[in-house]
Amino acid sequence: NAGVTQTPKFQVLKTGQSMTLQCAQDMNHNSMYWYRQDPGMGLRLIYYSASEGTTDKGEVPNGYNVSRLNKREFSLRLESAAPSQTSVYFCASSVTSPYNEQFFGPGTRLTVL
Amino acid sequence: QKEVEQNSGPLSVPEGAIASLNCTYSDRGSQSFFWYRQYSGKSPELIMFIYSNGDKEDGRFTAQLNKASQYVSLLIRDSQPSDSATYLCAVKGSSASKIIFGSGTRLSIRP
Numbered sequence: 001n002a003g004v005t006q007t008p009k010f011q012v013l014k015t016g017q018s019m020t021l022q023c024a025q026d027m028n029h030n031s032m033y034w035y036r037q038d039p040g041m042g043l044r045l046i047y048y049s050a051s052e053g054t055t056d057k058g059e060v061p062n063g064y065n066v067s068r069l070n071k072r073e074f075s076l077r078l079e080s081a082a083p084s085q086t087s088v089y090f091c092a093s094s095v096t097s098p099y100n101e102q103f104f105g106p107g108t109r110l111t112v113l
Numbered sequence: 114q115k116e117v118e119q120n121s122g123p124l125s126v127p128e129g130a131i132a133s134l135n136c137t138y139s140d141r142g143s144q145s146f147f148w149y150r151q152y153s154g155k156s157p158e159l160i161m162f163i164y165s166n167g168d169k170e171d172g173r174f175t176a177q178l179n180k181a182s183q184y185v186s187l188l189i190r191d192s193q194p195s196d197s198a199t200y201l202c203a204v205k206g207s208s209a210s211k212i213i214f215g216s217g218t219r220l221s222i223r224p
Contacts, residue, residue, distance in 0.1 A: 040121070041216050043201065043203075043214040044214075045211055045213075090156055100145060101145075106155075107155075107156050
């Protein structure tokens with residue numbers, strides 16, 4: 001039982017390049033989330049998927065797209081990377097319950113030059 | 114006003130003492146409240162959640178919720194150096210399934 005896994009762990013991009021961050025969970029959770037975390041700041045929600053087949057914008061969606069491929073997988077795509085997108089990206093998942101406790105993956109550290 | 118506010122710290126507490134971490138939130142309809150611990154360079158780890166007014170205890174940790182004052186706190190008894198980390202308060206609001214995080218309080222336990 002791996003929980004939430006993310007790939008890659010580290011990535012360096014040049015401005016304008018594109019890439020996809022992958023996330024998978026094996027806990028049979030319905031909801032999945034993408035956050036970014038910048039120094040001195042909390043987690044900011046980029047996009048979330050309350051259930052398979054649905055996605056919604058969070059607090060900071062500009063410059064990102066997502067795909068909920070199936071119940072297990074939720075990917076985050078940067079179409080044209082910018083230095084402002086340098087951050088640590090966390091994927092999380094939760095059961096659909098009144099309490100929505102979330103479980104996090106190990107994170108992807110992204111640097112855009 | 115931020116939706117979830119925490120003092121950024123650092124909060125320095127001697128080993129063996131009680132550490133008290135506080136969080137306020139703006140959405141009066143908020144339903145669930147979470148405390149995550151995050152070690153430097155690691156992902157957040159859920160340590161407590163609470164949804165009813167009052168106290169909830171789990172080992173050395175106690176979460177306290179006061180919905181009338183829109184205030185949630187985390188007490189850590191018998192603080193250990195391994196408790197040194199950033200503690201994130203998170204609140205599930207009255208709408209949708211998303212959770213809003215505070216910016217975290219950095220806790221340092223000094224031997």
